[in-house]
Amino acid sequence: MTDLAMPAHKSVAFVRTTPAPRVPRPPLPGGPLHWVRTNLFPTPFNGLLTLLVVLLFVWTVPPLVRFLFIDAVWMGTSRDACLPSAANPDPGACWAFVRTWFSFFIYGPYPMAERWRVDVFFALLAFGTAWLLWLDAPRRGLGAAFFFLVLPVVSFVLLSGFPAIGLPTVDTASWGGLLVTLVVASVGIVVSLPAGILLALGRRSTMPAVRLFSIGFIELVRGVPLITVLFMASVMLPLFVPPAWSPDKLLRALVGIAIFASAYMAEVVRAGLQSIPKGQYEAANALGLGYWRTLGLVVLPQALRVTIPNIVNNTIALFKDTTLVFFVGIFDFLRTIEIARVDPNWATPVTSTTGYAFAAIFYFVACHFMSRYATGIERRLAAGDRR
Amino acid sequence: MSRAGSAAPTVPLWRRPRVRSLLWQVLLCLAVAALAWFAIVNVTENLARAKIASGFGFWNVTAGFDISQTLIAYSAQASTYGRAFWVGLLNTLLVAGLGIVLATALGFTVGIARLSQNYLVAKLAGWFVELIRNIPLLLQLLFWYNAVLKALPDIRGSIAVPGGGFLNNRGLFLPDPQVTAGGPVLAALLGGLAAAVAFGLVRERLGALGRGAPRVVVTLLLIVTPPLVAALVAGSTVSFTVPEMGRFNIRGGLEVLPEFVALLLGLSIYTAAFIAEAVRAGLMAVPKGQTEAAHALGLRRGATLRLVIVPQAMRVIVPPLTNQYLNLTKNSSLAVAIGYPDLVQIFTGTVLNNTGQAIEVVVITMAVYLTISLATSALMNGYNAWITPTER
Numbered sequence: 001m002t003d004l005a006m007p008a009h010k011s012v013a014f015v016r017t018t019p020a021p022r023v024p025r026p027p028l029p030g031g032p033l034h035w036v037r038t039n040l041f042p043t044p045f046n047g048l049l050t051l052l053v054v055l056l057f058v059w060t061v062p063p064l065v066r067f068l069f070i071d072a073v074w075m076g077t078s079r080d081a082c083l084p085s086a087a088n089p090d091p092g093a094c095w096a097f098v099r100t101w102f103s104f105f106i107y108g109p110y111p112m113a114e115r116w117r118v119d120v121f122f123a124l125l126a127f128g129t130a131w132l133l134w135l136d137a138p139r140r141g142l143g144a145a146f147f148f149l150v151l152p153v154v155s156f157v158l159l160s161g162f163p164a165i166g167l168p169t170v171d172t173a174s175w176g177g178l179l180v181t182l183v184v185a186s187v188g189i190v191v192s193l194p195a196g197i198l199l200a201l202g203r204r205s206t207m208p209a210v211r212l213f214s215i216g217f218i219e220l221v222r223g224v225p226l227i228t229v230l231f232m233a234s235v236m237l238p239l240f241v242p243p244a245w246s247p248d249k250l251l252r253a254l255v256g257i258a259i260f261a262s263a264y265m266a267e268v269v270r271a272g273l274q275s276i277p278k279g280q281y282e283a284a285n286a287l288g289l290g291y292w293r294t295l296g297l298v299v300l301p302q303a304l305r306v307t308i309p310n311i312v313n314n315t316i317a318l319f320k321d322t323t324l325v326f327f328v329g330i331f332d333f334l335r336t337i338e339i340a341r342v343d344p345n346w347a348t349p350v351t352s353t354t355g356y357a358f359a360a361i362f363y364f365v366a367c368h369f370m371s372r373y374a375t376g377i378e379r380r381l382a383a384g385d386r387r
Numbered sequence: 388m389s390r391a392g393s394a395a396p397t398v399p400l401w402r403r404p405r406v407r408s409l410l411w412q413v414l415l416c417l418a419v420a421a422l423a424w425f426a427i428v429n430v431t432e433n434l435a436r437a438k439i440a441s442g443f444g445f446w447n448v449t450a451g452f453d454i455s456q457t458l459i460a461y462s463a464q465a466s467t468y469g470r471a472f473w474v475g476l477l478n479t480l481l482v483a484g485l486g487i488v489l490a491t492a493l494g495f496t497v498g499i500a501r502l503s504q505n506y507l508v509a510k511l512a513g514w515f516v517e518l519i520r521n522i523p524l525l526l527q528l529l530f531w532y533n534a535v536l537k538a539l540p541d542i543r544g545s546i547a548v549p550g551g552g553f554l555n556n557r558g559l560f561l562p563d564p565q566v567t568a569g570g571p572v573l574a575a576l577l578g579g580l581a582a583a584v585a586f587g588l589v590r591e592r593l594g595a596l597g598r599g600a601p602r603v604v605v606t607l608l609l610i611v612t613p614p615l616v617a618a619l620v621a622g623s624t625v626s627f628t629v630p631e632m633g634r635f636n637i638r639g640g641l642e643v644l645p646e647f648v649a650l651l652l653g654l655s656i657y658t659a660a661f662i663a664e665a666v667r668a669g670l671m672a673v674p675k676g677q678t679e680a681a682h683a684l685g686l687r688r689g690a691t692l693r694l695v696i697v698p699q700a701m702r703v704i705v706p707p708l709t710n711q712y713l714n715l716t717k718n719s720s721l722a723v724a725i726g727y728p729d730l731v732q733i734f735t736g737t738v739l740n741n742t743g744q745a746i747e748v749v750v751i752t753m754a755v756y757l758t759i760s761l762a763t764s765a766l767m768n769g770y771n772a773w774i775t776p777t778e779r
Contacts, residue, residue: 038504039504039505039506040505040506040507042504042505046503046504046505046508049503049505049507049508050505050507050508053507053508053511054507056511206408207408207411207412208412209412209415209416210411210412210415213415213419220753220757222760223756223757223760223761224717224752224753224756224757224760225717225718225720225731225756226717227720227721227723227731227735228720228731228735228749228752228753228756231731231735231739231749231752232749232753235739235745235749236745236746236749238433239429239430239433239434239745239746240425240426240429240430241429242429242432243433243436316521320521320522320523320524321523323523323525323526324525324721326525326724327723327724334523334525334526334529338529341533349538352533352534352538353530353534356526356529356530356533356534359526360522360526360530363521363522363523363526364518364521364522367520367521367522368517368521371520371521
């Protein structure tokens with residue numbers, strides 16, 4: 001206090017009265033060289049790792065590109081095109097083989113004249129899926145009704161036939177390829193979502209018998225491999241019903257997949273139900289809503305919304321698991337490739353690898369986009385928390 | 388309108404919650420019972436019509452089929468279906484056990500690499516996970532088996548493995564170590580392992596008090612010394628039977644089936660991608676302040692990871708890790724696709740076809756997997772309780 005009160009001219013202190021000139025800010029470290037230094041060579045050990053990874057790229061990427069594109073055979077009608085020749089001493093992927101068998105991969109042995117029905121099914125499925133997945137779509141309730149009620153009935157009539165309206169019957173034994181993969185996956189979803197919700201509710205029920213039954217079912221199915229569930233459906237189911245009702249092969253596999261998917265979906269839904277605070281139930285009760293109205297109007301709309309990413313992830317798993325119907329004699333997409341790759345007309349050293357590469361690309365693209373969608377939804381749902 | 392003060396309002400019987408709940412439960416039980424009764428009646432009729440035996444009598448019937456990989460003595464003529472069951476179960480456990488070890492090692496490496504400060508390493512790990520997770524396991528198994536291992540040279544063009552082994556499209560043939568008087572050595576090894584585990588557990592508790600012994604050295608000594616001492620005392624010797632190249636086949640040595648290699652590779656790589664995601668999520672769940680505090684204390688990156696981050700991350704990692712171990716074990720049943728003789732291939736495959744006793748065979752197989760699942764869950768839950776740091 002006393003210092004400040006002193007007259008300025010008597011002080012030894014220097015008080016600046018004009019602002020200092022502006023100095024430009026020091027340059028931030030930047031540029032590509034700085035990026036390389038911090039991201040690729042931060043420590044000697046990391047530098048070594050970088051070199052190893054680069055070496056790995058050099059060693060694997062060019063042969064892969066050569067195999068898939070440069071040396072690949074695109075045109076041809078038989079194995080001769082894909083055998084080593086003077087023009088192409090080391091042939092890569094035999095895409096000509098995939099082109100020849102392509103329609104078999106999509107439709108299986110479905111009768112040629114009736115394949116438009118499969119195309120219509122694909123279109124309807126794409127339409128229903130888009131309606132359901134696009135969160136801002138108009139009338140989403142109607143979309144759900146379309147996907148879970150209309151689509152299954154229409155698809156069944158369309159695919160298996162209905163002679164009365166001029167659609168000849170097509171036996172499920174001649175369904176195959178992508179068609180079967182999509183049928184199995186969508187039946188899995190259409191059945192497992194409602195069944196999973198019921199099982200999840202049952203597991204959280206206050207009624208001991210209901211809870212015990214739900215827990216028993218869920219844990220039993222989740223504790224065993226899908227393959228044993230499929231075997232059970234395929235060899236035991238026919239024994240459980242009178243011979244006249246004996247289900248055909250595809251239906252048996254569908255039952256197995258539906259049972260399996262329901263148990264897993266139940267756990268996903270249960271996680272969503274657990275995320276709803278108790279206050280929501282209490283508030284609904286205070287308003288005089290009963291059990292089903294509390295669920296339908298308050299709890300499920302919130303729980304299912306936060307569960308969408310997990311439901312999609314579960315669907316990815318289910319989509320990959322559909323390949324297992326292979327074991328009970330169904331011609332799914334992968335099985336059609338297994339059949340085609342041993343075709344003597346196309347017996348070359350690269351046929352198997354080409355077939356597997358094609359299947360891998362197909363599954364990868366499908367699953368990748370589903371998981372991108374799930375991540376997008378997750379980000380959108382988290383937007384509320386980021387405020 | 389009964390508004391008489393003290394009398395409780397009369398609610399119709401069917402509107403009372405307890406009555407309703409009881410009613411629903413009775414209905415459910417009746418429905419399940421009816422379904423079961425319907426199934427049992429049909430099964431009895433169907434089996435009688437098809438003249439299929441029921442019961443577990445087949446267990447002691449001679450099997451009459453060969454198995455390509457047997458860990459215990461087995462022969463088609465002398466062994467029973469029951470024996471075949473144990474062979475299959477052991478094969479499943481072998482591939483699952485090895486797969487878990489490999490998948491854990493690879494998964495932790497990839498998971499940590501995804502968070503590396505090295506751009507290329509992190510990207511590479513990310514691509515690996517994305518690629519492997521999005522391709523069905525069955526396709527990967529078929530690829531490894533049909534496109535990689537079956538494409539190896541045939542027996543005449545065998546690739547020589549250093550140390551006297553061969554690699555061809557019939558498998559990997561390695562020198563087989565033969566230990567005389569192996570019993571005591573094995574017992575000593577098991578004893579040493581048990582001692583090492585006990586030491587680890589005790590040290591965990593003592594270490595918290597700051598009185599730790601050098602862990603790695605003591606553990607290694609505990610594992611290595613007893614078998615060596617036992618071998619010296621019992622005077623056992625080790626000799627190798629080296630595989631010999633014949634004209635049409637390879638004789639002697641230890642044969643590793645290509646089916647086994649393909650299954651092990653496919654399972655480990657597929658599961659590793661999922662483990663990597665669990666590890667990444669666990670590491671990211673540890674608050675950044677922990678890393679900063681450790682750095683402020685002068686710990687290096689490696690020490691920070693080992694002493695601060697991983698112990699805390701483990702409680703987030705262990706539950707999904709358990710799930711992945713169980714998935715790997717269950718997925719080993721895809722062995723059917725490539726013909727590795729696991730439980731499902733032998734039992735629900737060959738035995739089911741030979742006996743026709745679908746219900747018994749499928750129920751036994753399911754019971755085995757269910758037991759493994761429940762036991763592993765219990766074990767890992769115990770481990771999780773053990774590693775969860777005590778919070779004040």
